[in-house]
Amino acid sequence: MRETRPTAPLSVLLGDYPHTRPLKDGTLPVAGVDCAYPESVPLPPAFARMVRDLAYDICEMPTATYLQARDAGVPVSLLPVVLVGSTHHRSLTRLPDGPELGPRDLVGRRVGVRSYGQTTGLWVRGWLREEYGVESSDVTWVTTEDVHVARYANPAYVERSGAGRVADLLRSHDVCAAVLGPKAIGGQGAGLVPLVADAEDAGLAWTERHKTIPANHLLVVRDDVLRTRPEAVLAVYRALKKTIDDTAGGRDDSPAGRAVAAGWSASLTACLEIAGRYALEQGLIGDPVDVAAIEKRTAFLDR
Template sequence: MLQLSIACGDYDRNRPLLDGRVQIDGVEPVVMRLNPEEMFFRAMRHEAFDICELSLSSHTLRVSRGDAPYVAIPAFVSRAFRHTGIIVRSDSGIRRPEDLKGRRVGIPEWQLTANVWIRALLEHEYGVRMQDIYWVRGGLEEPGRVEKVKLDLPEGVRIEEIGPEDTLRDMLADGRIDAFIGPRAPTSFVPSNPGLRWIFDDPTAEARAFFQKTRIFPIMHVIGIRRTLVDAHPWLPMAVFKGFVESKRVALEHLSETSATKVTLPFIEEQLRQARSLMGEDFWPYGFQPNRHVLDYFAEAHHHQGLSARRVDPSELFHQSTLESYII
């Protein structure tokens, strides 16, 4: 048995693997439940984990440069429609995406996967180019956040770095920026604060329309395995992939048992039925082929936005053994 560190988020789809109900063949796990910011920082700066959740954007960037420290498997443990990722000041006069043109918009980092998706959404669905916005970059809740990678921005893109003592949350509150884009809302974005709102009156309706048009459920994170381990143990990627697939299956089976709701949130049964009606029985698919169109869309946007040095073919992101499966 290989004793390997596994760092990933404490999501329902990961939990059967993290708590031992699901095993990875040949692996004795040392489990760490961490938030994305810590995992990604430690993985990309220090290769701190044997198996870990990775930002799709950071991994794509490193693959494009030829220095990726991890090999991914197509277990997409984090996905999200990012129509809720655009938050505006209520008094800004911004009522629709087109109103963002010429405005000062805060971002924690240019290369965040959520921001790649949001910029692609703005350009393709609403005609708002990245050059149309004046970007303001820095820490959301704490000062001093840096961009993890060196950027080669497309012509015409403007990014201003905030002051060393500033935060985007405070700048949004006092009007120095008009809007914020990112995967995590500022702590000031609460129902009791009428000063901030989503740009869409009904983000869910916008997301449903986007999916019906494109069949895209945006991917945020993949699972990576340290490249040196993969080279030494070529059986490992498929073993890890099978473990995450089984973990998701157990989680969805648990979620679907609604005689006693497993999630502390009302309307779960209705939302499950709506998701399956719109997106199919497997509404959160793992595997390369079912997600090829999603990954192609992302790879094109990633390169267009100046992040990947070349247009990466999505198959390059994953270990070859996980791109196909046997048939009985």
């Protein structure tokens, strides 16, 4: 694992979090590696650029997007880093003055979601099936964006809307409920309420049952970069792991705070196994996910 000649800076696309800022602002240089940190505001267009054009060397990526990219043969490998994660029972929302719907009431109804391939939607549909017996095909999923992986075709029960935001679908009564990601809940989703009355407790029960926390954003590296510059990839990983460890005291003890982690672990393995099963059940991918094969690609990082 030795680099034999000078190489261009690694392009590393990361969101803006306490555990990424020390790298992005140069407080913590990556040992022996020159890195460039391009910005994308908002982040989702960068995910599409990565899976469609391999636009970056290392890139933050939603869990569902990674699973779909892997299924489609996009040449990227997973690095064992969870940048964003949380429970998602509170992510299924309704209008506060609308009908008091429960999860089972969604059968035969329309639900808004940014994209059928959005990771929050993956986790929500997973617990809907697991805990309430609601299949993905029991609901019409109304989307405002396309999936990141271009070759993927949505199932017949997915409909594209011209609305700009998911919350707008709900407030215009085009849908009876809406799936909102962590940032959207406090933004466009302000004032909306969860369908699950005890959403926080239900989310904690999910984590206790599965011994993991749902990961929303992971990290991937282009296969050619992993093959030709493994030492540089290792250096980036070690630096990011250090910032995650160093900022642990500033994160609360909520699932979102505990989800951020670096390193292969029983929790990450369980998370990927469950996400892979959910993705297969929901028609997001066509083949079962071999987590052991995923881990084998970058197991050297933790040696």
